[in-house]
Amino acid sequence: MFRVPFTRDNNAVAQLIRSCFTSFLGPLVNGRSCFVANRGVINLMGQSPGQSGCRLSISPGCLYMRSCGMFLDNNFVCEEIFKVVIERAHALANECGCDINGPSYLMSGRMSISCALSSVEQIASLAATMLCHAGGVKLIHLMYDQIVPTLLLSPGDRKRGSAGSLCSIFEGFALAFVLLLSGASIWGIGENPPVYTSVHPSKRQRIVGMHLEFISMVMEGNMDLGCGQATWRAYVLCFVGLLVDFVPAWIPQVPLKTLQKLASGLKKWHEHDLAHSLLERGGPEAISIVVEHML
Known part of the structure; x- marks a missing residue:
């Protein structure tokens, strides 16, 4: 009833x-x-x-x-969950009481940025759990392939509040956490997905590879962003950082050309350490590229 x-x-x-x-x-x-x-x-x-x-x-x-x-309609469910995630991320940024481009101090009684980012992770954990239960494998694949890329490429209607730049950064972090946690919940974090998911390793390899290829194409300027540079930069750095730190077993399965383009984009952002860490986890074939990047 x-x-x-x-x-x-x-x-x-x-x-x-x-x-x-x-x-x-x-x-x-x-x-x-x-x-x-x-x-x-x-x-x-x-x-x-x-x-x-x-x-x-x-x-x-x-x-x-x-x-x-x-x-x-699980697509509607996914859109609504992401809408609430973005709204909550903006609310936490506003709670910090400062803009990233404004004064460096926090207003008395406001939440610290570190505490707010911890809360962003809690929001993302809840969202990932709800998404996995609602749509399972098919919805998570669709998120990597279409839903999140479309969300990042579309301007949307995001009310950021007083902490504009910080809202944008928190939004990027939240989207990256939701996507990574959803994928890890469905595919597992090892070299092969868990047996109970009935997902072939090549399927995960294709989906993750396509999403990283999308990121590298945007970084090369082949696609126009709609979300804004602050959100985009936070999303990329958080997603790649989570890949390197928590699911490194996924990285050798990504095409080497994609990893190389992504690392080059990170170097242009002066994120040399993250670029090297990404390539170092790319397997034996990526070692020569690591050496080239260190020269």
Whole structure:
């Protein structure tokens, strides 16, 4: 009975998605996160009967888990989740109380940038979990291949608030975290995807390779951005950094030509260490390129 509206009405699905984020992170008030004591996983999924007696209502998280398999349009679900992720990332940047181009100090009582970035990771973790449960392998493939590239290439309608540049940077970090965590959840972090996903290694290789090729083409100037340079730079540095640090087993499976173009783009941004780290994890064939880049 609880799940019926979500099989017919996308507005109900959007409201449920927002309820999940609100219960986990707290509400938004005037574009800023509002701290509440009762939040986190317990509030998202609901307390067990042993903690608070008989539970009379179903929590947003449980309702989402029970209903997401019957959603009409997983592309709509993905768009709504990314919309909330971007909104939340901007809210955290505004909560820091400064612009990256403004004064270097933080306003008294504001959240530090390091704490805000930690919260961005929490937002991304929740979003990745919700996306994997809603769409599984097919949706994650579509995210790498179409949805995230389109989001970065399209201007969109992003209300950044007072901390404009910092909002853009947080947005790039959030998008990178969501995509990387979603892929790792589905494909695993080892050389081969987990058996239970039924994903052939060549499939992951193709999808990751295509996304890195997309990044390198934009860096070469072959595609026009819509998201802005601050968001784009944060996205690329965060995504590649996460690849190098947390899923290095994916990198040797990427075509060497793509890695070389990506490393060249990073060097133009004066990110020499990241470029070298990327190539060093590219396997034996990339060693000669590493030497060339060090000369």
